[in-house]
Amino acid sequence: MDNFDVIVIGGGTAGLVTASGCARLGRRVALIEQHALGGDCLWTGCVPTKALVATAKLAHQMRNAHVFGLERHEPAITPRAIMDSMRAERHRIEHHDDPEKFRGLGIDVIFGSAKFVARDQIEVDGRVLRGKDIVIATGARTAVPPIEGLADAKFIDHATFLDRNEFPQSLLILGGGAIGIEFAQMFRRFGCEVTVVEMAAEIINKEDADVIARVRQILTEEGVALHTGWGVKSVRTSGGKKIARIENSVAESREITVDEIFVASGRRGNIDTLGLDGIGVATNRTFVVVDKYLQTSVPRIWACGDVHGGLQFTHVAAFEAVKLVRNILFPGKSAMSYDDIPWALYTDPEAGHIGMTEREAREAIGDRVRIYKVEMSDVDRAVVDRTDKGFIKFVCDEKGRILGAHALCANASTLIAQIVQARKKKMKVGELAGVVSPYPSLADAIGKTATLYYQNLAASWIGKLGRRIAAWSQ
Numbered sequence: 001m002d003n004f005d006v007i008v009i010g011g012g013t014a015g016l017v018t019a020s021g022c023a024r025l026g027r028r029v030a031l032i033e034q035h036a037l038g039g040d041c042l043w044t045g046c047v048p049t050k051a052l053v054a055t056a057k058l059a060h061q062m063r064n065a066h067v068f069g070l071e072r073h074e075p076a077i078t079p080r081a082i083m084d085s086m087r088a089e090r091h092r093i094e095h096h097d098d099p100e101k102f103r104g105l106g107i108d109v110i111f112g113s114a115k116f117v118a119r120d121q122i123e124v125d126g127r128v129l130r131g132k133d134i135v136i137a138t139g140a141r142t143a144v145p146p147i148e149g150l151a152d153a154k155f156i157d158h159a160t161f162l163d164r165n166e167f168p169q170s171l172l173i174l175g176g177g178a179i180g181i182e183f184a185q186m187f188r189r190f191g192c193e194v195t196v197v198e199m200a201a202e203i204i205n206k207e208d209a210d211v212i213a214r215v216r217q218i219l220t221e222e223g224v225a226l227h228t229g230w231g232v233k234s235v236r237t238s239g240g241k242k243i244a245r246i247e248n249s250v251a252e253s254r255e256i257t258v259d260e261i262f263v264a265s266g267r268r269g270n271i272d273t274l275g276l277d278g279i280g281v282a283t284n285r286t287f288v289v290v291d292k293y294l295q296t297s298v299p300r301i302w303a304c305g306d307v308h309g310g311l312q313f314t315h316v317a318a319f320e321a322v323k324l325v326r327n328i329l330f331p332g333k334s335a336m337s338y339d340d341i342p343w344a345l346y347t348d349p350e351a352g353h354i355g356m357t358e359r360e361a362r363e364a365i366g367d368r369v370r371i372y373k374v375e376m377s378d379v380d381r382a383v384v385d386r387t388d389k390g391f392i393k394f395v396c397d398e399k400g401r402i403l404g405a406h407a408l409c410a411n412a413s414t415l416i417a418q419i420v421q422a423r424k425k426k427m428k429v430g431e432l433a434g435v436v437s438p439y440p441s442l443a444d445a446i447g448k449t450a451t452l453y454y455q456n457l458a459a460s461w462i463g464k465l466g467r468r469i470a471a472w473s474q
Contacts, residue, residue: 002108004030006328007122007131009114009274012039013314014305015137016097017321023105025329030129031107032114032122038097040139040306041314044159047093050346051086053182056189057348060222067386077191080165116275119298133300133328136274136281136288137321140306143266143286145174148234153242155261158183167192168260172244174232176203180264181215182346184224187262195225195256197246202228204345208357208406210373210393215347215408218389235261269307284309292335294324302328313343340424344413349376349390352416354423355404361395369403370396372429372452374445376409381440385410392445394419400428400453411442418446429453 008019011033019031041047059075066072095101099109112125122129142157144150156164158179167190173180176198188194196203202212203226216226230246233253237243242261247253268286282289282297287309290296294304304324305317320336327333345351361369372394376382382390390408392415397403405419422432432450437443 001121002030002127002129004028004108004129004131006030006133006135007129008032008135008137009122010039010135010137010139010270010305010307011037011097011109012137012139012305012317013041014139014307014317014321015039015135016102017318018135018137018304018324019107020102020105021322021325022329023102023107025325027329029107030110030122030131031102032110032112032124032129034111034113036097037099037102037109038094040141040159042090042094042097044162046314048086048090048162049158049182049186051089052082053186053346053348055082055085056186060189060348077167079167079190082190083162083165086162113273115273116279116281119279119301133302135324135328136271136296136301136303136307137305137317138270138274138307140267140269140287140309140312142263143268144263145232145265147174147232150232150235150261150263153235153237153261155263157263161262168258169193170258171195171260171262172197172232172242172256172258173262173264175263175265176200176205176226176228177264177266178204178345180262181219183262183264185219185222185347188219188222188224193258194223195258196227197230197232197244197256198226198228199231200228204351207345207351207353208393208395208404209359210391211345211351211353211406211408214390215345215351218347218349267306267309267312269309271307293327293333294320294336295327311338311341311343313341316341340420342416342420344416346413349387349409350407350412351390352405352407352412352419354406354416354420355402356395357404357406358393358395361397361403364403365397368398370398370400370453370456372396372449372456374449374452376442376445379409379442379445379448381442381444382409384440385442392449394429394449394453396429396453400430402427402429407445409442409445415442415446418443 005027006022007030008015009032019029023029062073062075114122114124117123170193173196176196184194184196230248232244233247234245241257244256288303290303290308294302304320306312342354374392376390377388382388387410393406395404402423407415429450430453
């Protein structure tokens, strides 16, 4: 039996950061991965999908070249060439997750299927490893809804699509969350007829209402059909087509006929083969239950990344892994806090999100909420770049504390970082008005929005002064 200080199960972002962090601090580490290092992000998530989003954006710009003073041009969409280009860019990145890089740190990288045979022992294809601490970082995958006929009719998801070399002519997307909406716009720009069916009342329902409304408008203008408040009840095939029967809350029903069905209706943790029941690790549905320190119900067994069902983003997995290394290797424990964790929606334009939505803030503090918002059509750089469809919005309290912020604009995933830093430093919104940005830049939007705090404050003072003068004159 081989003995290790730390055994990490899963070679995605959470597992790689945990394993390398422990190894660099002198621990003997085993890293077990079933397929290939890099996880969902490298192979089926962030990296390949954003490469495709970039291609789809260029196709859209070609069709709308007239707004730049150029001749419009309908791009020739060649799926195999587009997919090969995506794979080439992914290949340029995959060396970061080369197994030899991690073996060079002294990590025993093992490929195979892992299963707990005791609370401190893992079996990998007949080899038994003992670890003082064991980390579950096996990630998550698409949760397939139990829809009558769906399995027989066949379907794709973000992972299986990336192995293909053709695009469907018509597509039904089950789920209007981030994955479903990003793929909806991408497929539409590749010339596919796209319909999105979402059971909830709105798409991307974790976003601010203003973001939802604007994204809905943009997608609708581009020709994506959005059906919110509807669910798919059954699927059948006929004449090579897939026919989905959808129904809403008042039992209205209709049928949608498409070439392909794309499932983006949720995620489930990859825990099926780990043998967690046998060692008493608590689970909730398909996810591992962890406390605020990322420890499971069994001492010295931990979990981080998508497998525990929290915020399922690569940057969150990496952040958790750094915290976990600290909690495993050093005395005392440091609790996780997600207060200043941003995320982004990679539509065009992008949406960046930090903190509360306006609705959440009003539920928390009522009429003390203050909203400061600037349209990108009032930001010179956005205008000259022809990317002026969005806005910057701050959700604050009456003292200017930033409760949340929402950026719908080009490069929102980058711009939101400035606001994240402001929140971490406990800066008030007015202080961002004093940050000087190069002109012209999209960052001007943040300063312009923050300046509204002082404009509103000045208007309030003038109003109070006017009322006092009026009172004195009586």
